[in-house]
Amino acid sequence: MIQPPSTQAMLVIAHPAHELRVLSWFEAAAPRLAILTTGSRSGDNRARLERTAVLAKSTGAPLSGVFGPMLDRELYGLVERGDGGPLGDCITRLGEEMARDGTQFVVVDAWQGYSIAHDLAHLVGRIAAAEAAARTGRAIEVVEFAPVSTAVAPRLDTAPALYGLSLPKAEAERKARLAADYPDVAAELAELIEQDGPEALSEERFFAPPPLRALLEPPGVKPYYERIGEERVASGVYAGVLRWRDLAPVARGLCARVAAELAA
Secondary structure (H helix, E strand, C coil): CCCCCCCCEEEEECCCCHHHHHHHHHHHHCCEEEEEECCCCCCCCCHHHHHHHHHHHHHCCCEEEEEEEECHHHHHHHHHHCCCHHHHHHHHHHHHHHHHHCCCEEEEECCCCCCHHHHHHHHHHHHHHHHHHHHHCCCCEEEEECCCCCCCCCCCCCCCCCEEEECCHHHHHHHHHHHHCCCCCHHHHHHHHHHHCCHHHHEEEEECCCCHHHHCCCCCCCCHHHHHHHHHHHCCCCCCCCCHHHHHHHHHHHHHHHHHHHHC
16 A cells, blocks of 8 residues: 655644544644634534644644634534535635645545535535645645544545555554543544444545535435434434535535536
8 A cells, every 4th residue: 555645735624633543644744734623512612622733733733724713513503504605714725825835735534424514624625725726736636534434424435545554553552542632532432443443543544535526416325414413303412404405505605616626
């Protein structure tokens, strides 16, 4: 397996702690780190974001100007209202940073239909890279990694990984200790290992993302975020369910910024 590039990179993710899924690459590449939300499930707790900032500083990874600019509930509110404006602002900011930094390699959350936030981070990173490439005339490679198990939420493209790292046992154990140190991550880590086995921590895989136009097609099966939303409405946790039909107008509006990419 070819190792991923570690030169002039950016990592664009939805939530703090996603960087742990690609920790070895993250530490080697020290990419500029962009995070769409604080990762707080409720309230305005920033503990998870602050823990990621500590890791980034220890690694030498600079923080993007897009670093937890909104709460998850604020992001979902944008989708409910069909308002892509703040996400467009994030794209503009990231594109400017990529152009300024000479970014050559961008890693984004995979589009898995697991979380609307994950899927929007995917779009934001890809569109920003396309705009920066168009502005500078410099090619920028974009790849995706799966933040959650593909057994639960498959990626759209099933082609083999472009790049990968296989970590020694000691490195995988260190990754587990780091994850255990994050607020609200222990349950997610246990679930990931249960679904994918111990190799969930010892393998880091990077894939070519599907064509942008494929992301704007209605999904063939109900997305995971709809199924979980329905369960939580039934149990009284949520008042309503965000569906693909809510995400689609926002996604189409953002993708309209890169019409040439859509035609590819």
